[in-house]
Amino acid sequence: MLVAKKVFGNIPNIMTKSENEHYFIDDIVSIKNRQKSKMYVKEGKRIGHGSFGTVTQSYLSNNSTEWLGPYAIKRVVKCPKVESLELEILQNIKHPNLVTLEFFFESQYTTKDGGQVHQKNFVMEYIPQTLSSEIHQYFDNGYEFPTKHIKLYAFQILRALLTLHSMNICHGDLKPSNILIIPSSGIAKVCDFGSAQQLGGNGDLKTYFCSRFYRAPELLLNSKNYTTQIDIWSLGCIIGEMIKGQPLFKGDNAKSQLEKIAILLGRLPEPNTSSSVSQELQRNLHDQKFKKFMHWFPYIEFFDVDFLIKALVYNFAERWDAKQLMAHEFFDALRNETYFLPRDSNMPVHLPELFNFSALEKKALGEYYNSIVPPSN
Numbered sequence: 001m002l003v004a005k006k007v008f009g010n011i012p013n014i015m016t017k018s019e020n021e022h023y024f025i026d027d028i029v030s031i032k033n034r035q036k037s038k039m040y041v042k043e044g045k046r047i048g049h050g051s052f053g054t055v056t057q058s059y060l061s062n063n064s065t066e067w068l069g070p071y072a073i074k075r076v077v078k079c080p081k082v083e084s085l086e087l088e089i090l091q092n093i094k095h096p097n098l099v100t101l102e103f104f105f106e107s108q109y110t111t112k113d114g115g116q117v118h119q120k121n122f123v124m125e126y127i128p129q130t131l132s133s134e135i136h137q138y139f140d141n142g143y144e145f146p147t148k149h150i151k152l153y154a155f156q157i158l159r160a161l162l163t164l165h166s167m168n169i170c171h172g173d174l175k176p177s178n179i180l181i182i183p184s185s186g187i188a189k190v191c192d193f194g195s196a197q198q199l200g201g202n203g204d205l206k207t208y209f210c211s212r213f214y215r216a217p218e219l220l221l222n223s224k225n226y227t228t229q230i231d232i233w234s235l236g237c238i239i240g241e242m243i244k245g246q247p248l249f250k251g252d253n254a255k256s257q258l259e260k261i262a263i264l265l266g267r268l269p270e271p272n273t274s275s276s277v278s279q280e281l282q283r284n285l286h287d288q289k290f291k292k293f294m295h296w297f298p299y300i301e302f303f304d305v306d307f308l309i310k311a312l313v314y315n316f317a318e319r320w321d322a323k324q325l326m327a328h329e330f331f332d333a334l335r336n337e338t339y340f341l342p343r344d345s346n347m348p349v350h351l352p353e354l355f356n357f358s359a360l361e362k363k364a365l366g367e368y369y370n371s372i373v374p375p376s377n
């Protein structure tokens with residue numbers, strides 16, 4: 001289990017500072033050496049304003065003349081009742097497909113009625129583009145998202161999920177705006193761990209979280225009996241969105257979200273039906289499903305349709321997990337060819353490192369490792 005630690009001493013009041021005015025932090029913690037130091041911070045344009053906090057493009061300095069950056073500072077209100085795992089994940093899990101935390105500090109401000117609001121500030125590497133903006137770039141200009149890019153980003157998201165899930169942590173809010181990308185090099189990194197949860201403990205599990213369009217059926221049904229497989233459903237929705245240019249299932253509320261899902265997947269099965277129906281009926285249902293998917297995604301290959309069918313499964317116990325999906329033929333294009341063509345470029349570039357698995361990842365992959373790495377590795 002990850003444990004929250006308290007590490008701060010004096011905390012600055014930063015509410016009164018305006019854009020580009022710098023302020024002084026005398027207790028900022030560097031993640032590299034876990035040392036506290038004093039630094040100036042200058043915040044620029046706001047790049048995100050979510051339900052839990054704000055994100056600004058920022059610079060840091062030791063002397064207020066030479067500035068390092070840009071960084072992205074995410075500021076969230078510290079809520080004693082809801083202990084968030086965000087800082088613990090960012091601090092403790094180093095992974096090429098998770099956004100990197102560089103520093104963190106605490107701040108506070110005084111409300112009109114004199115109350116003190118405490119905030120946490122995560123100083124992260126700054127990655128200007130998200131998968132959401134990239135999808136818009138393509139479709140608003142009349143282009144489709146190239147298949148190779150879909151696979152490239154999907155594989156890296158799965159790699160991040162493999163690591164989180166191996167620790168029984170679910171991300172809990174996977175969606176295109178929480179995937180940061182560098183289109184010129186094809187790198188994808190998952191961000192926003194504000195909804196992440198450690199499963200399998202004794203604590204109470206949330207039921208209302210995850211953005212609706214990406215929320216798994218079990219969450220839409222308010223089940224507390226969910227697993228890290230909720231993220232795999234979200235990933236299926238994200239891949240569908242890269243193919244179609246808009247969210248796959250756009251419901252206005254939980255009920256209509258389930259209705260939209262049923263248009264593609266058929267009605268939600270009654271509990272325990274899959275074991276009671278005959279094999280022939282199961283085959284027919286699968287064929288019908290295949291036809292429906294082919295109709296929804298007419299431009300993609302047979303194997304690619306099969307991949308989506310394996311990810312978008314009502315029953316989370318039958319939904320394929322990260323390692324199974326990473327071994328699917330869907331990703332053979334990444335195993336067999338080592339180049340891709342970035343957007344706005346005529347020159348193919350090398351794919352980023354996709355198979356340099358850590359010991360932890362190798363352990364999580366187990367027997368799937370050999371089917372995932374290219375034969376030459």
Ligand SMILES: Nc1ncnc2c1ncn2[C@@H]1O[C@H](COP(=O)(O)OP(=O)(O)OP(=O)(O)O)[C@@H](O)[C@H]1O
Nearest residue numbers: 048050051052053055072124125126127177192194
């Ligand atoms: N490291 C980063 N570099 C650049 N932009 C970032 C970074 N981290 C976050 N952002 C931007 O800020 C937005 C909001 O960040 P984040 O999702 O962490 O906050 P949030 O309050 O949880 O938002 P939401 O409720 O929309 O999920 C992201 O969608 C992304 O556009």
